Amino acid sequence: xxxxxxxxxxxxxxxxxxxxxxxxxxxxxxxxxxxxxxxxxxxxxxxxxxxxxxxxxxxxxxxxxxxxxxxxxxxxxxxxxxxxxxxxxxxxxxxxxxxxxxxxxxxxxxxxxxxxxxxxxxxxxxxxxxxxxxxxxxxxxxxxxxxxxxxxxxxxxxxxxxxxxxxxxxxxxxxxxxxxxxxxxxxxxxxxxxxxxxxxxxxxxxxxxxxxxxxxxxxxxxxxxxxxxxxxxxxxxxxxxxxxxxxxxxxxxxxxxxxxxxxxxxxxxxxxxxxxxxxxx
Numbered sequence: 171x172x173x174x175x176x177x178x179x180x181x182x183x184x185x186x187x188x189x190x191x192x193x194x195x196x197x198x199x200x201x202x203x204x205x206x207x208x209x210x211x212x213x214x215x216x217x218x219x220x221x222x223x224x225x226x227x228x229x230x231x232x233x234x235x236x237x238x239x240x241x242x243x244x245x246x247x248x249x250x251x252x253x254x255x256x257x258x259x260x261x262x263x264x265x266x267x268x269x270x271x272x273x274x275x276x277x278x279x280x281x282x283x284x285x286x287x288x289x290x291x292x293x294x295x296x297x298x299x300x301x302x303x304x305x306x307x308x309x310x311x312x313x314x315x316x317x318x319x320x321x322x323x324x325x326x327x328x329x330x331x332x333x334x335x336x337x338x339x340x341x342x343x344x345x346x347x348x349x350x351x352x353x354x355x356x357x358x359x360x361x362x363x364x365x366x367x368x369x370x371x372x373x374x375x376x377x378x379x380x381x382x383x384x385x386x387x388x389x390x391x392x393x394x395x396x397x398x399x400x401x402x403x404x405x406x407x408x409x410x411x412x413x414x415x416x417x418x419x420x421x422x423x424x425x426x427x428x429x430x431x432x433x434x435x436x437x438x439x440x441x442x443x444x445x446x447x448x449x450x451x
Contacts, residue, residue: 248395248397249400249414253435260311263275264309265310266307266308266309266310306322313327313328322433325413333399336399339371340367340370340371340412342370344432346359347360347430349362362430362431378390384408385405388444393445394447395447418434
């Protein structure tokens with residue numbers, strides 16, 4: 171499955187340059203990287219997020235200019251990044267893209283790691299191999315919004331291929347545990363922290379070649395909300411929204427209250443984070 175989504179093999183990924191061990195910076199080692207406050211939450215209408223107040227550097231929100239000569243290039247309609255209520259229920263049609271590229275109706279089947287926090291028994295390495303090698307399906311749904319299906323995200327058919335690959339890559343690590351520093355020495359890990367999760371998903375679409383920590387993401391890509399993909403980051407935490415779903419290790423604003431890489435409802439607000447997006451998306 172790693173080859174199908176453009177992920178590094180364990181041997182190749184092991185050669186990646188190790189980054190900071192935390193999801194944030196060395197200065198944040200004593201901080202819990204997950205965030206602590208949950209709020210009631212989640213419409214599907216995008217709203218403007220609150221700009222970060224703790225950083226002196228400029229950050230843009232929603233495509234506006236905040237520094238001389240600095241503008242975003244993201245134009246057109248944006249995928250929602252906030253919602254009032256945590257609604258993930260979906261009853262519409264679901265399809266699967268096969269290895270041969272055919273689009274066929276999806277026949278649900280038990281998927282290892284899709285709904286549990288981690289596989290039971292064995293070492294951490296064998297647990298990672300079980301989840302990463304589980305052959306999770308590449309799901310698709312009509313329209314332009316990603317949907318939550320059996321613990322995984324189904325990519326919208328109208329999304330660019332790179333956006334679909336981000337979603338399918340994120341699915342591969344759903345079910346692995348949160349591990350502080352996980353996914354930084356290598357893209358292949360028995361567990362992932364916040365920025366390791368974001369890095370893994372972006373690497374699935376070949377948008378980054380080396381894992382990044384949350385402070386590095388503050389200066390990555392372009393400012394503001396993306397049309398499809400938005401990364402929220404500060405020195406202590408990072409998560410991303412893709413076509414209307416949130417990929418995050420933190421259970422904040424998620425009724426499941428589970429740690430680790432998971433697709434979650436959009437938050438009712440994203441205060442305190444720099445907002446970045448990959449160019450063109």
